[in-house]
Amino acid sequence: MNKSAFENHRAQQLLLTALRQPENLSILTTMEWDLLLRIARRARVLGRIEVSLANSGQLAQIPAGAANHLRATRNVIEHRKTLVSWEVNRLLWALRGIDVPLILLKGTGYLLAGLPPAAGRIFADVDLLVPENRLPELESRLLAAGWFRTQIDPYDDRYYRVWMHEIPPLRHRERGTEIDIHHRLLPKTSRLASDPDTLFANAGELADPRLKILAPADMVLHALVHLFLEGDPGEGLRLRDLLDVHDLLTHFSDLPDFWKELIPRARGLGFQRPLYYGLIHLQQMFATPIPATVAGELNGLAPPWPIRPLMARLISLALLPEHPDYPRRSAAIARWLLYARSHWLRMPTVLLSKHLARKLWLRIRGARKRIDLAQLDLKQQ
Amino acid sequence: MIVGDLDQQEFAEGLSGVGLCIQFGPFNLRIHSNLPTFTHVAYPLYAPYPLFPASQLIDFHIQITSPPGLRRWVRRQACFALDGHFPFAPYAVDHAFPALEWGINWCIATRAHHLLMLHAAGVERNGHAILFPASPGDGKSTLCTALIHSGWRLLSDEFGLVRPEDGMLLPLPRVIPLKNQSIEVIRQFRPQAVIGPEFLGTRKGTVAHVQPPLESIRRAQECARARWLIFPRWIADAPLSLTPIAKSQAFLLVATNAFNYEVLDQASFRLVAQLVRDCDCFTLIYSNLDEAISTLDQLAPNCQ
Amino acid sequence: MVLLPAAKALIWQKWDDLYLVYQPSSAETHVFNETSALILASIERGPRPLASVREWTADRLGLSADDLVPEEFDLAVTRLEELGLLDRGDDTIAAE
Numbered sequence: 001m002n003k004s005a006f007e008n009h010r011a012q013q014l015l016l017t018a019l020r021q022p023e024n025l026s027i028l029t030t031m032e033w034d035l036l037l038r039i040a041r042r043a044r045v046l047g048r049i050e051v052s053l054a055n056s057g058q059l060a061q062i063p064a065g066a067a068n069h070l071r072a073t074r075n076v077i078e079h080r081k082t083l084v085s086w087e088v089n090r091l092l093w094a095l096r097g098i099d100v101p102l103i104l105l106k107g108t109g110y111l112l113a114g115l116p117p118a119a120g121r122i123f124a125d126v127d128l129l130v131p132e133n134r135l136p137e138l139e140s141r142l143l144a145a146g147w148f149r150t151q152i153d154p155y156d157d158r159y160y161r162v163w164m165h166e167i168p169p170l171r172h173r174e175r176g177t178e179i180d181i182h183h184r185l186l187p188k189t190s191r192l193a194s195d196p197d198t199l200f201a202n203a204g205e206l207a208d209p210r211l212k213i214l215a216p217a218d219m220v221l222h223a224l225v226h227l228f229l230e231g232d233p234g235e236g237l238r239l240r241d242l243l244d245v246h247d248l249l250t251h252f253s254d255l256p257d258f259w260k261e262l263i264p265r266a267r268g269l270g271f272q273r274p275l276y277y278g279l280i281h282l283q284q285m286f287a288t289p290i291p292a293t294v295a296g297e298l299n300g301l302a303p304p305w306p307i308r309p310l311m312a313r314l315i316s317l318a319l320l321p322e323h324p325d326y327p328r329r330s331a332a333i334a335r336w337l338l339y340a341r342s343h344w345l346r347m348p349t350v351l352l353s354k355h356l357a358r359k360l361w362l363r364i365r366g367a368r369k370r371i372d373l374a375q376l377d378l379k380q381q
Numbered sequence: 382m383i384v385g386d387l388d389q390q391e392f393a394e395g396l397s398g399v400g401l402c403i404q405f406g407p408f409n410l411r412i413h414s415n416l417p418t419f420t421h422v423a424y425p426l427y428a429p430y431p432l433f434p435a436s437q438l439i440d441f442h443i444q445i446t447s448p449p450g451l452r453r454w455v456r457r458q459a460c461f462a463l464d465g466h467f468p469f470a471p472y473a474v475d476h477a478f479p480a481l482e483w484g485i486n487w488c489i490a491t492r493a494h495h496l497l498m499l500h501a502a503g504v505e506r507n508g509h510a511i512l513f514p515a516s517p518g519d520g521k522s523t524l525c526t527a528l529i530h531s532g533w534r535l536l537s538d539e540f541g542l543v544r545p546e547d548g549m550l551l552p553l554p555r556v557i558p559l560k561n562q563s564i565e566v567i568r569q570f571r572p573q574a575v576i577g578p579e580f581l582g583t584r585k586g587t588v589a590h591v592q593p594p595l596e597s598i599r600r601a602q603e604c605a606r607a608r609w610l611i612f613p614r615w616i617a618d619a620p621l622s623l624t625p626i627a628k629s630q631a632f633l634l635v636a637t638n639a640f641n642y643e644v645l646d647q648a649s650f651r652l653v654a655q656l657v658r659d660c661d662c663f664t665l666i667y668s669n670l671d672e673a674i675s676t677l678d679q680l681a682p683n684c685q
Numbered sequence: 686m687v688l689l690p691a692a693k694a695l696i697w698q699k700w701d702d703l704y705l706v707y708q709p710s711s712a713e714t715h716v717f718n719e720t721s722a723l724i725l726a727s728i729e730r731g732p733r734p735l736a737s738v739r740e741w742t743a744d745r746l747g748l749s750a751d752d753l754v755p756e757e758f759d760l761a762v763t764r765l766e767e768l769g770l771l772d773r774g775d776d777t778i779a780a781e
Contacts, residue, residue: 030438038442038464065409065438072494079644079712086711089691089769146767175711324442324465629700629716636714643712647696650707650714654698 004326011039011323016285019045019243022052026061033066035323042321043239044122046073051120080123084108087126087177092208094145100138101212103129103203105182106226109213110244112206116251117244125169125178129214131200132183139167139181147172147179185222185269186229198268216252217265220245224274228338236318236335245278246286259291263301276301277315285319314338385428393420402439404431406553406601407496407542408489412481413444416459419477426478426556426577426590429598441488445481447474463488479580479588482558489540489553490640496551497652498640499541503550504533506681509608510550512541512660514635520615523563526591527670528677530571535597536605540640545648548655549604554597556590564589570670609680610635610660613667621672623663631662686762687732692725692770711769719746720753721761725770735762735773 014036018025028036040046050070053059059067088108095102103109105127110118130138143149147170166182184196202215214222227241252258266275276298282288283295302308317334384392384403395401400413414420444462448471458471461484468487472480490498502513502525511533513521522538529535535554542551556577559567564587567574575592610631611623635653636642642649661680667673691710698705704717717725723742727733733741736750743753765771 030436034438037438042464063438065440068495069440069492072492075494075645075648079646082646082710082712086769089710093769322465327465627701629703629705632698632700632705633716642714646712647707647709650696650698650705654705657700 004323004328007326008323008328011035012320015039015043015045015321018049020286022049023056023058025049025053026058028062030063030065033063037066037069038324039321041073042324045120045240045243046070047077047120047122048240048243049120050074074120077120077122081111081118083175083177084111084123084126087172087175087179088112088211090172090175091126091128091142091179092210094142094147095138095210098137098141100130100134100210101200101203102210103199103212103214104206105129105214105222106244109219112211113204113213116247121240121244125180127180127182129182129185129196129199132196135167135181135183139170142170142179146174150178185225195269216248216255216258217261218269220248220252220262221266221269221271221275223248224278225271228274228277236321236331237315237338239319239321242278242281242285242319246282246288249282249288249290253289253291259294263294263297266301272301273303276303277311280312281315281319284316382432383428384424384430384432386432389420389424392424393417396420396423400442400444402433402435402437403427404433404601405485405555406537407551408440408493408553409433409437410485411439411442413442413446414477414481415446416474416477418474419445419459419481422478422577423481426575426592429592429595431601441485441492443481443484443488445477445484476580476583478577478590479558479583482556482590485555486539493542494641494644495545497543497545497642497645497649499543499635500539500638500640501541501635502538503536503541503552503605503607504528505536505550505552505605506533508605509681510536510605511609511611511677511680512550512607512656513611513613514541514638516612516634516638519613520563521613522557522559523566523615524613524667524670524673526557526559526563526567526574527570528674529594529597530567530574531674532678534600534605535593543652543656544604545645545652548606548652548659550607551604552597552601554593554601556592558585558588558590560588561586566670567591607656607660610657610662611665611677612663613665613673615668616666617668619666619668621669621676622666623676624666626662626664628657628662631660632657686728686735686738687772687774688725688728689770689772691768692765695725695770697722708768708770713768715768718761720757721765724758724761724765728771732774738762 014032018036018040036049037046040049046069050073053062053070059070084107088104091102104112107118107121107123108126108128109115110121111123150169150171165184165187166180169178169180171178185199199214199218200212202218203212204215205212213219223241223245227237227245263272263275266272279288279290279294279298283290303311314334314337317331318338322328322331384401387395392401396412396414396419400411402409402411404410442464445459446462448458448460457474459474459477459480460467460471461469461480463484469484499512500515502515502521503510504525505511513525515521525535525538535552536550537553538555538557540553542553543549544551559576564576564579568576577590577592579587579589581587612626612631612634632653635657636649639649639653642653645652665673665676691708694709696707696709702719704722706715706717707713708715720742723745724738727738727741739753739758740750742758743750746753762771762773766773
């Protein structure tokens with residue numbers, strides 16, 4: 001094993017052990033903390049490590065410098081939680097008198113339903129799923145109540161409206177939180193079928209009857225679809241999203257029919273592959289308990305050889321963050337390949353090549369990737 | 382051990398190897414650079430700052446280096462990276478030093494949310510601090526630089542770091558970037574001030590960095606409590622005036638200018654309200670540095 | 686008109702004739718004048734009809750209900766409702 005491979009392996013094991021056995025975190029040396037903070041930040045799981053430490057009363061036993069970073073992360077997370085919850089509150093107010101089901105997706109759903117993945121997770125936007133035929137009414141009501149369509153270029157606007165599963169994000173003129181309104185889980189063009197009607201029929205209700213969350217099996221499947229099909233070429237697959245699924249599976253496993261329904265539901269929605277990849281990697285990385293009956297059926301969902309070992313290798317490479325000082329080309333390529341694959345699954349080929357070519361061009365121009373320091377609100381003179 | 386204990390070659394080798402671990406107030410930085418344009422400027426300016434041992438946690442792993450891959454042969458550029466990520470467009474290689482200093486600001490502003498970060502300069506004397514909350518173009522850096530060369534200790538030129546647990550100010554005595562006319566003003570005011578080379582045509586115009594007095598750097602771990610909030614404004618030929626300002630206005634000026642007031646939720650409100658309650662709040666209009674300093678000096682003995 | 690839970694959690698700091706108010710539910714800091722503060726105070730102990738809030742607020746400001754500039758009062762109520770601090774309840778229909 002060369003130096004780079006060795007250092008990457010060491011960093012990744014440190015991270016996985018910290019996530020699997022947080023009860024041992026207080027024995028780490030300062031130098032191990034140093035590396036863990038860097039790699040956990042890259043995987044966006046710093047907040048989760050903070051919560052594990054706080055819950056087990058270990059925060060006072062770790063190096064003060066590390067505690068500062070964790071405190072900073074907690075502060076940001078708590079703040080985002082407040083903003084997301086409040087945005088939903090204001091949304092309900094703006095939509096008063098309209099009886100429309102709003103399914104809270106991803107982080108928003110975990111937070112408002114008090115589900116385990118919400119702990120220590122950073123929340124960016126409010127994600128909603130609404131029936132497609134109610135969209136115009138909803139959008140116009142929000143636009144009248146102070147929300148506006150965020151500035152995006154005409155290419156992106158058209159891309160959203162014609163091909164995507166959501167409308168361009170809305171933001172209230174006085175607040176920073178974006179609302180992403182979806183009308184299906186995957187783009188209309190996707191090769192994976194996804195019929196949104198059954199999602200509404202199965203959805204669970206929260207305290208306000210208009211607020212809903214996906215049924216347990218649907219929620220797990222959506223988290224996996226999001227993980228494998230909504231990547232970012234630079235970031236790869238988000239380990240944090242896989243952890244969400246771990247938490248959900250652990251939480252729902254007490255429900256009597258949860259496991260029995262999961263595979264049939266995956267077949268019904270056309271999400272067998274994401275379920276297969278997800279469960280295989282969950283077992284490997286987090287030793288997530290999966291009933292023997294389900295594990296036995298998994299092979300039936302698997303892709304044929306040689307796709308199977310190839311995908312397993314690519315996914316591992318893309319899921320685990322790299323050591324910041326020893327980046328490897330293989331991981332960068334894996335991230336790019338999986339990104340291209342996720343787009344292939346979401347779009348017809350002609351459109352895909354147009355879209356990727358444009359994204360690549362933007363990358364070369366540096367339009368999205370890098371920011372001019374002078375534009376940042378650093379409040380410098 | 383301080384940076385100045387290394388000779389310039391050791392300094393350059395340390396930076397281009399695994400990097401040097403330099404402490405700036407509450408932050409430990411590992412800086413890596415392979416650019417002579419950086420090391421030549423940084424060596425004299427960073428000389429008094431402490432090096433910290435490898436057993437301590439590093440807050441920011443940063444680098445200012447030539448572009449990766451083939452680009453380095455095409456253009457001579459300096460790229461800033463944090464943890465292997467390059468968040469900004471490259472800089473001209475001659476501007477490597479200001480680029481790194483701005484990069485450090487960015488690291489602090491985007492990461493140090495365990496502290497309330499006001500946008501303010503701060504100086505201290507006899508255990509009592511003046512905070513000068515910023516608004517663009519008000520010359521807070523000039524006034525701050527003049528004060529620290531007149532018996533006041535530098536807390537910080539850019540970040541008013543407030544510790545949420547007790548409201549104390551944490552010093553961050555980094556080099557001070559002076560802009561445009563301020564450079565000449567300070568050269569005239571204190572010819573012995575240690576000022577680095579002038580960088581022309583940066584995004585902020587001409588910039589030169591002043592090294593804080595050694596005592597400020599030595600006492601970088603000594604916290605202070607704010608006693609005055611002063612909103613300075615330089616107006617050519619204006620007579621000096623120190624006028625009390627309404628607390629509500631002081632609150633709003635401090636809060637709306639902070640780097641992370643929003644992020645700390647209720648703690649920010651509590652801390653800024655406490656700060657404004659505890660401090661005497663003034664606006665200071667001045668045209669002459671000596672006059673401004675003697676006015677501020679007169680505040681200090683009153684609180685012994 | 687009824688006070689919402691978000692308003693009960695507000696943190697107040699009065700300086701001069703202004704109130705700096707922190708709202709934990711939204712992480713926002715507001716600046717309220719006397720009128721806004723009084724409107725919230727008027728329904729602290731329980732709901733009241735809009736007219737009664739107007740009268741009470743005017744009285745506390747040392748004005749008669751007619752002297753309280755209607756625009757200022759209505760604007761304050763609308764704003765407080767937008768901020769999620771009060772609900773006009775049945776008065777909403779009348780107002781719209």
